[in-house]
Amino acid sequence: MMQCLPIFAEMITISQRGAQMPSSPIRKLAAFADAAKKEGVKVYHLNIGQPDIETPSIMMEAVKHADLKVLEYTDSAGILSFRKKLATYYVTKGIDVSYEDILITIGGSEGILFAFMACLDAGDEIIVPEPFYANYIGFAMAAGIKIIPITSSIESGFALPPIASFKEKITHRTKGIFICNPNNPTGYVYSESELLQIRDLIKEKDLYLFSDEAYTEFSYEGKVKSTLTLTGVEDRVIMIDTFSKKYSACGARIGALVTKNKSVIEAVMKFSQARLSPPTLEQIAAEAALSLPTSYFDETRAEYKNRREVLINRLSKMEGVFCPAPSGAFYVMAKLPVDNTDTFCQWLLTNFRYKNATVMLAPGSGFYTTPGLGTNEVRLAYVLNETAIHEAMDCLEQALKAYPNRQV
Amino acid sequence: MMQCLPIFAEMITISQRGAQMPSSPIRKLAAFADAAKKEGVKVYHLNIGQPDIETPSIMMEAVKHADLKVLEYTDSAGILSFRKKLATYYVTKGIDVSYEDILITIGGSEGILFAFMACLDAGDEIIVPEPFYANYIGFAMAAGIKIIPITSSIESGFALPPIASFKEKITHRTKGIFICNPNNPTGYVYSESELLQIRDLIKEKDLYLFSDEAYTEFSYEGKVKSTLTLTGVEDRVIMIDTFSKKYSACGARIGALVTKNKSVIEAVMKFSQARLSPPTLEQIAAEAALSLPTSYFDETRAEYKNRREVLINRLSKMEGVFCPAPSGAFYVMAKLPVDNTDTFCQWLLTNFRYKNATVMLAPGSGFYTTPGLGTNEVRLAYVLNETAIHEAMDCLEQALKAYPNRQV
Numbered sequence: 001m002m003q004c005l006p007i008f009a010e011m012i013t014i015s016q017r018g019a020q021m022p023s024s025p026i027r028k029l030a031a032f033a034d035a036a037k038k039e040g041v042k043v044y045h046l047n048i049g050q051p052d053i054e055t056p057s058i059m060m061e062a063v064k065h066a067d068l069k070v071l072e073y074t075d076s077a078g079i080l081s082f083r084k085k086l087a088t089y090y091v092t093k094g095i096d097v098s099y100e101d102i103l104i105t106i107g108g109s110e111g112i113l114f115a116f117m118a119c120l121d122a123g124d125e126i127i128v129p130e131p132f133y134a135n136y137i138g139f140a141m142a143a144g145i146k147i148i149p150i151t152s153s154i155e156s157g158f159a160l161p162p163i164a165s166f167k168e169k170i171t172h173r174t175k176g177i178f179i180c181n182p183n184n185p186t187g188y189v190y191s192e193s194e195l196l197q198i199r200d201l202i203k204e205k206d207l208y209l210f211s212d213e214a215y216t217e218f219s220y221e222g223k224v225k226s227t228l229t230l231t232g233v234e235d236r237v238i239m240i241d242t243f244s245k246k247y248s249a250c251g252a253r254i255g256a257l258v259t260k261n262k263s264v265i266e267a268v269m270k271f272s273q274a275r276l277s278p279p280t281l282e283q284i285a286a287e288a289a290l291s292l293p294t295s296y297f298d299e300t301r302a303e304y305k306n307r308r309e310v311l312i313n314r315l316s317k318m319e320g321v322f323c324p325a326p327s328g329a330f331y332v333m334a335k336l337p338v339d340n341t342d343t344f345c346q347w348l349l350t351n352f353r354y355k356n357a358t359v360m361l362a363p364g365s366g367f368y369t370t371p372g373l374g375t376n377e378v379r380l381a382y383v384l385n386e387t388a389i390h391e392a393m394d395c396l397e398q399a400l401k402a403y404p405n406r407q408v
Numbered sequence: 409m410m411q412c413l414p415i416f417a418e419m420i421t422i423s424q425r426g427a428q429m430p431s432s433p434i435r436k437l438a439a440f441a442d443a444a445k446k447e448g449v450k451v452y453h454l455n456i457g458q459p460d461i462e463t464p465s466i467m468m469e470a471v472k473h474a475d476l477k478v479l480e481y482t483d484s485a486g487i488l489s490f491r492k493k494l495a496t497y498y499v500t501k502g503i504d505v506s507y508e509d510i511l512i513t514i515g516g517s518e519g520i521l522f523a524f525m526a527c528l529d530a531g532d533e534i535i536v537p538e539p540f541y542a543n544y545i546g547f548a549m550a551a552g553i554k555i556i557p558i559t560s561s562i563e564s565g566f567a568l569p570p571i572a573s574f575k576e577k578i579t580h581r582t583k584g585i586f587i588c589n590p591n592n593p594t595g596y597v598y599s600e601s602e603l604l605q606i607r608d609l610i611k612e613k614d615l616y617l618f619s620d621e622a623y624t625e626f627s628y629e630g631k632v633k634s635t636l637t638l639t640g641v642e643d644r645v646i647m648i649d650t651f652s653k654k655y656s657a658c659g660a661r662i663g664a665l666v667t668k669n670k671s672v673i674e675a676v677m678k679f680s681q682a683r684l685s686p687p688t689l690e691q692i693a694a695e696a697a698l699s700l701p702t703s704y705f706d707e708t709r710a711e712y713k714n715r716r717e718v719l720i721n722r723l724s725k726m727e728g729v730f731c732p733a734p735s736g737a738f739y740v741m742a743k744l745p746v747d748n749t750d751t752f753c754q755w756l757l758t759n760f761r762y763k764n765a766t767v768m769l770a771p772g773s774g775f776y777t778t779p780g781l782g783t784n785e786v787r788l789a790y791v792l793n794e795t796a797i798h799e800a801m802d803c804l805e806q807a808l809k810a811y812p813n814r815q816v
Binding site for chain 1: 429461471483625
């Protein structure tokens with residue numbers, strides 16, 4: 001008999017969910033970008049929704065003047081005065097909620113995970129129009145639930161697929177529909193008529209409506225209708241918000257879960273208590289942001305609108321590139337004349353240089369769960385200033401000409 | 409045919425896990441404490457591990473001088489320089505790790521959840537000596553895993569139960585053992601011999617060892633041995649750390665998951681990427697804390713040691729009260745001469761006043777999963793200064809005399 005202890009010690013395996021969990025398409029190429037930067041190459045980050053717009057100084061000032069002797073836990077629901085101010089912000093936007101309908105979360109990310117935990121059991125299903133924000137897969141995997149995709153197409157500008165196609169996917173395990181409005185990654189803004197169709201469907205089929213409204217302040221052709229204003233389904237709507245994008249404060253990790261459904265609030269509160277509280281300093285910063293005048297959003301919106309035009313204009317002039325002109329958020333999905341955008345995006349970082357620079361994009365496949373879809377699409381975030389966008393587009397234009405596996 | 413839409417709309421149900429999720433025993437009486445405070449009553453909070461010790465000023469100073477134009481996401485693994493400094497901190501404590509073995513998490517809470525997600529699948533079991541930190545139940549429920557308790561008793565000072573009793577509980581679904589050392593809520597510090605027994609068991613039975621070492625700097629009769637120094641099981645140990653208690657910075661929500669198991673690091677990294685990054689400002693604060701000299705811990709340890717003596721001394725003089733003298737963390741479990749500590753702790757907040765003050769304690773039952781256990785125990789956190797502890801103990805002493813359902 002042989003003893004093989006060291007090998008035996010190596011045998012312990014990780015979980016199936018740990019193994020199956022996908023890498024973030026937005027971050028999985030980060031090591032290649034780091035390597036390029038180490039060589040002194042400039043990398044234009046259009047892969048991630050990390051805006052270069054300055055965080056309002058009022059936020060950091062609030063932290064500097066907080067004068068805390070002890071950096072204490074806050075209430076698990078979030079700082080009370082902060083929740084009250086956030087309720088007022090929603091009311092001014094025509095959304096009738098009180099602070100009791102609001103729980104502060106650690107980014108929109110935690111809000112989504114808590115919504116899944118509180119409303120769905122392992123094995124339950126939600127229907128999500130694809131392409132969708134890739135991290136939903138991670139939260140679904142963590143919660144043990146299944147995402148059933150309904151494909152929207154780049155050719156139709158990623159409009160809501162017909163309601164009949166939702167109905168076809170509904171099983172006895174379907175518990176909700178999940179939308180992101182304005183949409184990440186497509187930039188599509190759902191029309192009032194589309195939202196009313198979804199409302200009727202969730203009412204008819206006894207479903208929840210989960211709505212990620214992270215980009216609600218970034219709509220360039222009119223206001224976005226919040227799902228919280230849909231009538232007759234008040235206790236079916238769980239809205240997820242975040243301070244990351246609105247105030248260019250992604251590192252704050254402050255979001256909110258908002259719902260009129262008291263049972264959901266109570267259940268989420270128990271998950272909130274288990275993790276004790278959201279970060280204290282960032283809550284102070286976020287509360288201060290709510291004192292900004294609405295002109296703050298007018299300015300940032302105008303800035304993004306301009307960037308969008310620059311980006312779309314440049315993309316549409318590139319041979320073989322197709323992209324719709326989305327009306328919200330700060331993302332564009334574009335179809336590129338390449339064999340496979342996973343390979344292409346990696347090649348951009350490892351092999352391509354133009355004026356000692358290159359561009360980082362998020363491969364499209366990670367935003368779809370239907371196999372084979374999105375393989376010639378990329379997501380571009382217009383989070384850099386106009387000059388940087390031009391320079392990044394110069395890189396992309398040259399890269400598409402130089403790429404050995406270009407397709408017509 | 410009647411239409412009953414409003415009632416139909418009320419029918420949507422929350423998840424089973426949302427319904428079954430227990431409320432935190434540490435926080436569930438918060439509403440009663442708030443009501444007492446509104447009446448102008450002073451409430452001594454011995455229910456929660458929220459120290460009154462000042463957060464080191466170096467932490468807030470680092471945030472004030474960070475001079476960030478944009479509050480950006482950090483790397484999902486945490487700020488690189490911070491991870492490197494944290495590795496150095498462990499090395500000075502005799503723990504041989506590199507920054508690549510460390511992922512920064514949103515508090516110890518997230519570290520535990522991520523460890524469960526990466527190592528265990530839904531339905532898997534872990535064995536945990538009880539009483540244990542109540543929020544483990546919440547993380548286990550979120551991860552869909554089962555906690556199998558092994559009872560340690562107050563009479564034996566909550567020492568590790570015999571290894572034979574662990575073996576009896578092992579099934580084909582058992583994937584790990586979870587300890588907290590020094591222990592919350594008991595204050596017990598595992599001896600080297602106990603840790604070696606656990607090591608041999610996890611090796612023999614092919615298990616993970618999850619170790620919550622939040623209180624490692626608070627050991628009053630000698631150093632604590634980290635599970636990361638156990639030889640022959642390097643890739644089975646997942647250590648969870650936090651900055652909350654060490655630096656009296658609970659609101660920072662900064663912790664770490666540390667393991668030499670590369671597959672676990674890779675899997676946890678995918679869950680980390682899904683939630684983007686830990687809070688930026690608090691990481692800056694935590695990194696600064698690592699510059700403190702070791703004398704910082706000597707001072708705080710001396711302060712807690714004194715508080716422990718005051719608390720134990722007062723409790724041991726109360727008729728019918730029994731508590732062991734624990735050698736670590738800043739908690740004591742005590743047996744009280746009352747019918748039920750859930751009722752008693754609520755009564756303290758709603759009915760009892762002494763010099764217009766009362767004391768808040770955490771009922772013991774929430775720290776056990778075996779039904780019926782801990783019902784005459786409470787957890788007390790000695791996180792207040794000596795004077796406040798004396799005043800809180802005056803309240804408890806009087807309350808035990810006045811309580812109508814006192815048992816002999």
